[in-house]
Structures are given as C-alpha cells and as structure tokens.
Amino acid sequence: MRFRTKQMLIFSLLMALICIAFLVFSLGFYKNRMVDEAEYRRSSLAMHLHKDIINMIYAEDVLQLTATLRSICKDVTYIDYIFIIGDDGHLLTHTFDTGFPSELFNVNLLPADKTSSSRHLLTSKGRIRDFAIRTARHMQGEIHVGMNEEVFYKQINDFVKITIIITIVCLALGLFLVYVISGYLSKPLKNLYLGMKKIEKGDLQYRLEEKGDYEVLNLLQGYNRMTESILDSTTRLKQAKEKIEKLNSVLYAIRSINKLITMEKDRDRLLQGACDNLAGARSLYSAWITLLDESGAFVKFAQAGFGEDFLPIKEMLNQGELPACGRIALKQPDVVVTEDPASNCTNCSLKDRYGDRGSIAVRLEHGGNVYGLLTVTVPKDVIIEKEEMNLLKESAGDIAIALHGIELEKKQKQAEEALQNSEERLARAIEGNSIPTFIIDKNHTITHWNKSCENLTGIPALEMVGTKKHSLAFYPEERPVLADLIAGEASEEEIEGYYKDSKLNKSGLIEGAYEDENFFPNLGEKGKWLFFTASPLKNRQGEVTGAIETIQDITEKRNTEDQLRQAQKMEAIGALAGGIAHDFNNLLTSIIGNAQLALNDISKDDSLREQIEEIKKAGERSASLTRQLLAFSRKQVIKPEVLD
CATH class of the missing domain: 3.40.1840.10 (YNR034W-A-like)
Incomplete structure (x- = not known):
C-alpha cells in the first residue's frame, strides 16, 4: 500500500x-x-x-x-x-x-x-x-x-x-483511474513487500503465488528462489553457528585444561580437573581418564559425568581389563570412534548408559611413551566432526605432555635430592680429608675449601668460598691455577704454556687430569714444595661442570730427598777418594821407603842428603793426606792421641 x-x-x-x-x-x-x-x-x-x-x-x-x-x-x-x-x-x-x-x-x-x-x-x-x-x-x-x-x-x-471545474473533474477521474491501475499493477509488488516483511520477521517458509504477466511472474519466481536460497543459507548458517558454539565450548574446555596444566603440578588433581573441564563442555556428556604404567598396568583413573555408574569400570580396570574401545585406542595413535557403544562394546558396563550417544577414545601419548587413555561420550551427530576429534586428540597430547613434565619434574626432584645428598656426602668427605682440597665450578667460583686447605694456606674457608681469588693463595699475583685451566677446558698446549718449567704430567688414573709439583715461596716462612693434582668434574651427560684440585705439602719429603742425595753424593766421593788413596798410598810407601834407604846409604855431609830428606818429608805429608782421604771415605773422624 x-x-x-x-x-x-x-x-x-x-x-x-x-x-x-x-x-x-x-x-x-x-x-x-x-x-x-x-x-x-x-x-x-x-x-x-x-x-x-x-x-x-x-x-x-x-x-x-x-x-x-x-x-x-x-x-x-x-x-x-x-x-x-x-x-x-x-x-x-x-x-x-x-x-x-x-x-x-x-x-x-x-x-x-x-x-x-x-x-x-x-x-x-x-x-x-x-x-x-x-x-x-x-x-x-x-x-x-x-x-x-x-x-x-x-x-x-x-x-x-x-473549464476549471471540468479540469478538476477530469483530474479527479484521472487520479482515480491512476489509483485503480496502480493498485492493479502494484498488487504483485505489494505481495512482494509483504513477503519481504515476512523475511524480515524471520518467516522464511512464506511463498508468493506465481501468477501474472511475464515480467511480474519472473519477479515473483525470483523472490521465491531468493527465499529458498536464504532459507538454505540460514539453515547452513544455523548449523555452522551450532557447530562453532560446540567447538568453542570444546576449545574453552581445552583452554581451561591448558591453564590447569600450567598451574597444576599434582598428577591426580590434573587428571580430575581435565575430566571436569571436558565434561562441562556443551557437546560432551562425560569424560574419563585412566593412567597406565610402562607395562600397561592400571595406575590411576579420574572421571566426570558418570557418578556411581563408573564403579564397574573401576573394578574392570583394577582387574587389568579395558573396554573394547580402550584396547583398540592403545594399539593405534589415531582417534577411535564408537558410534554405537551399546552394540560394539559388549564388555563395557556403561553401554546401557550411552543410549543415543557415542564415544571417542584416544591414547595419551608423548615422545613415544603412552601414559594412558582419554575417553569422552558425545552426541552421535558430533562424532563425525573432524574438528572435534582433532581438538580431543590435541587435548590428549597436551595432557600427555603435562604428565611427562610431572614425571620429569619428579625425577628431577629425586635427582636433585640425590645430588644434594651426594654433595653433602662429598662436602663431608672433602672436609674430613687430611689432604688440602678445593673445588671450583664452571664459572671458576670456589664451592669447597676444606680445613686442610685452610691450614696449608692460612686462609679460612669463609673468605674463600663464593670468590674467585684462590690463585692469590698460592701466587703473588692473580693467574689461572691448574683447576681453572681444566674447568675452562683449556687445550693441552695452553696448560703446558703455564707450566713450562715444572714437572707437569697427565694423570694415569683419571682422564683429563693433570699433576705437577712446584715450589711456592709465598707459603710459610721459607716457602713450600707442593704436589698438586687437578681433575675435571662432569655431569651425567659428560659435560664439564667444574674441577677439583688436591694439594700435598712435600717440603719435608723434598728436604729428606736432598739429604739423601747429598749423602749418596758424598758416599760416591768417599769411595772414589778411598780408591785413589789406596793407590796413592802404595806409591808413597815406595817413595818413602826408597828415600829412607837412600838416607841410610849416604853420609850426613852429602849434598844430596837435604834433597832426599825433603822428598821423604813430602812423602810423609802425602801419606798423612792419604790417611785423611781414607778416613773420609769411611766417614770416620780420626783423632790422633799421644799414648806415652
């Protein structure tokens, strides 16, 4: 109108x-x-x-x-x-x-x-x-x-x-004719307008009667085709909206699970929270998770949406049995869909509960390890949605990653406790060791400085632990000690470059260890001779995490060795002197004897007598020197004494 x-x-x-x-x-x-x-x-x-x-x-x-x-x-x-x-x-x-x-x-x-x-x-x-x-x-x-x-x-x-009256009458008559003709011509348009109003109000079932001239008929047929197309599009949009809402509900549940994964470190609360979130999704009725060990034996379960109806499944799990869908899911990485559990799952006590529902089962897998099984019940029209199955598989993977993380964290905690116990034992062993010992980490920071090291250097552990000034305890200026070079994984050439004038050797007992001895004039009043051994400290992966160095004070040993070497030297000299003295004494006996015989044969006024007496005196002095050499060779002190 x-x-x-x-x-x-x-x-x-x-x-x-x-x-x-x-x-x-x-x-x-x-x-x-x-x-x-x-x-x-x-x-x-x-x-x-x-x-x-x-x-x-x-x-x-x-x-x-x-x-x-x-x-x-x-x-x-x-x-x-x-x-x-x-x-x-x-x-x-x-x-x-x-x-x-x-x-x-x-x-x-x-x-x-x-x-x-x-x-x-x-x-x-x-x-x-x-x-x-x-x-x-x-x-x-x-x-x-x-x-x-x-x-x-x-x-x-x-x-x-x-004339005006006639014109007005004609005009009114013309308007009336226009009204009648336009009404006739606009009736299809009026119907079209009413149809558009119906569409506007959401009534997509309304159809126009297809009759009239060619143009009007095409218009009405086009409207009906348009309405059918809109109805079809609206139906698809509605279905897509419902699908998106269902997927959003599952996404929200997965998001909640991911948030729970980042916050929850307790395994049991994590599994129960995951079941609660999945069962609260719009397109999911219920969910249950069973946790298995490496041998496939039942460890733990969690469920939501079943209540007491899940008790028979619990008994089945305790007996080491799984429903048919669970056994199939554990054998393959893909999602297992059961559209009619009442017919297919003969050994499942929940088959009567499903009714018009189906089930989706997927194993919890990460890094080749299977941690258990995730199963949810869904409407049958949702089972065919790939997006739904992909989201559940992704959620199962996230839960498996979380279980893996909890397992690693548990192992790490145990390792840390073992390491802490080991470090405590090591600290006690080092502290009670009579050999001066200190340990540095990868950053060359002192972590241990035992009592014997304190006694050797005169520096207490409180001043050394946590610092990097251990080299100043041995050298007048800061330089890397043998432990620093090993902790820094220096090459053999670098290590030898710092110990050119010493007795540096590789250890025959420990791989990567070196030993050396040297004199340190800064230690004590007169300096000390030290024998030190440094070896790397490694973790389980074989990575160097620090170094340990042990020190022995060999000053007394070096002094004893010096005295022994001196004695051996003097003994050798004495033996040499004794041999020479015996040979020389034989010669002198002949010289002195012949000189005495010559003196007996010549007169006192003979000019040669004075020279022969000088020869005899020299021989006697040489004999006295020979006796002294013989006394040195025997390490005896001869003290002549007058008897009468």
Missing part, C-alpha cells in the same frame, strides 16, 4: 502539474483570444454600422437610426450604448433611456488627426470600453459604441470557471 501510494502520488503530482500548466496556458490563450475577438467584433460591428448609419445620417432618418441602434444594443448583451455625433459636433442620436450623460460627450471626442480610438471609461454602469470611429474621413461626425467589460469578462470568467 505504501509503495502504491508513493507511486500514485508521484504520478498524480506529475499529471496535476501538466493539467495546471495546460489550464493556465489555455485560459490565458482563451482570454486573449476572447478579448481580441471582442475587439474584432466590436470593430467589425462599428464598421458594419458605419455604412448603414452613414446612409441613415445622409437620409436624415433619425428615428429609424435610433431604432436600429437600440435593436443592436438589445441583441448584443455586452454593448451598453451607441451614440452618434454629427458633423457639426452635436449629438445626433443615442440609445440611453434616461438621457445622454454629458460626461461622455466631451471626453470621447476624437482628436482631429485620428479616425478611431478605444478608451476605458468609468460610468454609473461600471467599467466601459468606448470605441469611436469617424463617420467619414472627410467628415467630423463620430460613431461611439460602449461595451460593458464587466458583462463581457463575466462571460469569460464563467467560461473559465466551467
């Missing part, structure tokens, strides 16, 4: 404007035509009268002239008067009943240079148009015809009114 009204209004306004324009043009044209025609008739009448009147004037038949003029005024309604002025300028005759108005005589006289004129005059009868014409061009007489314009225009106005 609204469409038709708008269409009709526009068309009606257009028709009204056209009719009004035509009416205005017609009335203006008619009025001008009427005026022109009146002027023409009046002029023609005056000209026509002119001939007859001239003849009557010449015949001086005034009575007949007056009667003729009155007859003309009576026949022509809009002619108000006729009067004639003779050549002498006097009134010849007129048609006034009550006498000729004097104002007309003077006002309407023609100028001498004109033969006709037309003027408006106001008289007692109203507005008059006076038309004057000469009786002859060479005569001064005038014929005046007065036309009452109010009567004339009244006729015109009456005609105009009738």
Whole structure:
C-alpha cells in the first residue's frame, strides 16, 4: 500500500502539474483570444454600422437610426450604448433611456488627426470600453459604441470557471483511474513487500503465488528462489553457528585444561580437573581418564559425568581389563570412534548408559611413551566432526605432555635430592680429608675449601668460598691455577704454556687430569714444595661442570730427598777418594821407603842428603793426606792421641 501510494502520488503530482500548466496556458490563450475577438467584433460591428448609419445620417432618418441602434444594443448583451455625433459636433442620436450623460460627450471626442480610438471609461454602469470611429474621413461626425467589460469578462470568467471545474473533474477521474491501475499493477509488488516483511520477521517458509504477466511472474519466481536460497543459507548458517558454539565450548574446555596444566603440578588433581573441564563442555556428556604404567598396568583413573555408574569400570580396570574401545585406542595413535557403544562394546558396563550417544577414545601419548587413555561420550551427530576429534586428540597430547613434565619434574626432584645428598656426602668427605682440597665450578667460583686447605694456606674457608681469588693463595699475583685451566677446558698446549718449567704430567688414573709439583715461596716462612693434582668434574651427560684440585705439602719429603742425595753424593766421593788413596798410598810407601834407604846409604855431609830428606818429608805429608782421604771415605773422624 505504501509503495502504491508513493507511486500514485508521484504520478498524480506529475499529471496535476501538466493539467495546471495546460489550464493556465489555455485560459490565458482563451482570454486573449476572447478579448481580441471582442475587439474584432466590436470593430467589425462599428464598421458594419458605419455604412448603414452613414446612409441613415445622409437620409436624415433619425428615428429609424435610433431604432436600429437600440435593436443592436438589445441583441448584443455586452454593448451598453451607441451614440452618434454629427458633423457639426452635436449629438445626433443615442440609445440611453434616461438621457445622454454629458460626461461622455466631451471626453470621447476624437482628436482631429485620428479616425478611431478605444478608451476605458468609468460610468454609473461600471467599467466601459468606448470605441469611436469617424463617420467619414472627410467628415467630423463620430460613431461611439460602449461595451460593458464587466458583462463581457463575466462571460469569460464563467467560461473559465466551467473549464476549471471540468479540469478538476477530469483530474479527479484521472487520479482515480491512476489509483485503480496502480493498485492493479502494484498488487504483485505489494505481495512482494509483504513477503519481504515476512523475511524480515524471520518467516522464511512464506511463498508468493506465481501468477501474472511475464515480467511480474519472473519477479515473483525470483523472490521465491531468493527465499529458498536464504532459507538454505540460514539453515547452513544455523548449523555452522551450532557447530562453532560446540567447538568453542570444546576449545574453552581445552583452554581451561591448558591453564590447569600450567598451574597444576599434582598428577591426580590434573587428571580430575581435565575430566571436569571436558565434561562441562556443551557437546560432551562425560569424560574419563585412566593412567597406565610402562607395562600397561592400571595406575590411576579420574572421571566426570558418570557418578556411581563408573564403579564397574573401576573394578574392570583394577582387574587389568579395558573396554573394547580402550584396547583398540592403545594399539593405534589415531582417534577411535564408537558410534554405537551399546552394540560394539559388549564388555563395557556403561553401554546401557550411552543410549543415543557415542564415544571417542584416544591414547595419551608423548615422545613415544603412552601414559594412558582419554575417553569422552558425545552426541552421535558430533562424532563425525573432524574438528572435534582433532581438538580431543590435541587435548590428549597436551595432557600427555603435562604428565611427562610431572614425571620429569619428579625425577628431577629425586635427582636433585640425590645430588644434594651426594654433595653433602662429598662436602663431608672433602672436609674430613687430611689432604688440602678445593673445588671450583664452571664459572671458576670456589664451592669447597676444606680445613686442610685452610691450614696449608692460612686462609679460612669463609673468605674463600663464593670468590674467585684462590690463585692469590698460592701466587703473588692473580693467574689461572691448574683447576681453572681444566674447568675452562683449556687445550693441552695452553696448560703446558703455564707450566713450562715444572714437572707437569697427565694423570694415569683419571682422564683429563693433570699433576705437577712446584715450589711456592709465598707459603710459610721459607716457602713450600707442593704436589698438586687437578681433575675435571662432569655431569651425567659428560659435560664439564667444574674441577677439583688436591694439594700435598712435600717440603719435608723434598728436604729428606736432598739429604739423601747429598749423602749418596758424598758416599760416591768417599769411595772414589778411598780408591785413589789406596793407590796413592802404595806409591808413597815406595817413595818413602826408597828415600829412607837412600838416607841410610849416604853420609850426613852429602849434598844430596837435604834433597832426599825433603822428598821423604813430602812423602810423609802425602801419606798423612792419604790417611785423611781414607778416613773420609769411611766417614770416620780420626783423632790422633799421644799414648806415652
């Protein structure tokens, strides 16, 4: 209706404007035509009268002239008067009943240079148009015809009114016809409009009756096809919306599980929380998780949405049995879908509970390790959704990762406790060791500095542990000690570069260990000889985490060895001296004996006696020196004594 009204209004306004324009043009044209025609008739009448009147004037038949003029005024309604002025300028005759108005005589006289004129005059009868014409061009007489314009225009106005009324009636009739025709033409559009309103209100089942002309029929058929398409699209959108809502519900449950995974470190609470979140999803009815050990034996379970109905399953698990879907799921990495558990799961005590539900089972797997099984019950129309199965598989993987993390954390905690116990035992062993020992970590920070090391260096452990100044305990300036080089995994060339002038050797007992001995003048009052061994400390992966260095004070040992070496040296010298002394003593015995025999054979005054005595004395002095050498070789001190 609204469409038709708008269409009709526009068309009606257009028709009204056209009719009004035509009416205005017609009335203006008619009025001008009427005026022109009146002027023409009046002029023609005056000209026509002119001939007859001239003849009557010449015949001086005034009575007949007056009667003729009155007859003309009576026949022509809009002619108000006729009067004639003779050549002498006097009134010849007129048609006034009550006498000729004097104002007309003077006002309407023609100028001498004109033969006709037309003027408006106001008289007692109203507005008059006076038309004057000469009786002859060479005569001064005038014929005046007065036309009452109010009567004339009244006729015109009456005609105009009738014309307007007829136009309005025609316009109303035209509008009515437009209304009827537009109603007929717009009825299919009205039905189409109502159909659109139905669609707007959500009624997609409404269909239009397909009838009418070719164009209208195509329009109606197009509307019905469009409605069917919208209905189909709406149905698919609704299904997609429901699907998205279900997936969002599962996603929200998985998100909650992931949040739980990041926060919960207790295995049992993690499994129960995962079941609660899955069972709370819109498209999932219930969920249960069973945890298995490496041999496949039952360890722990959690469930949500079953209540006491799950007790038979618990008994089955305790007996080492699994439902059919669970056994199949443990053998393959993919999701196992059971659309009709009541028929397929013969040994499952929950088969009567499922009804119109199905089940989805997937194993909890990470890194090749299977930790257990996740099973959920879902509507049968959801089972076929791949997205749903992928999300559940992803959630199972996340739970498996969390279980793996909890297992690793448990093992790490046990390892840390074992390491702590080991470190405590190591600390006690090192602290109670009589050998000076210190340990540094990978960053060359001292972690252990035992009591023996304190006694050796004179620096307490409180000043050393946690620092990197262990080299200053042995050297006058900071430099890497053997433990630093090993902890830093220095090459053999680098290590030898720091210990060029020492007895550096690789340890034959420990791989990667070195040993050396050197004199450290800064230790003690006179310095100390130290024998030190440094070896790497490694973790289970074989990575170097630090180094341990043991130190032995070998000062006394070195002094004893020096004394022994001196004694051995002196013994060797004594043996050499003894051998020389024996040989030399034999020679001296011969020299002294021969000298004595020579002295016995010569006299006291002989010149050679003095030289021979010098030879004997020298021999005796040499014999005394030989006896001293023999005494040194025996390590004996000879003290000659006078007996008598």
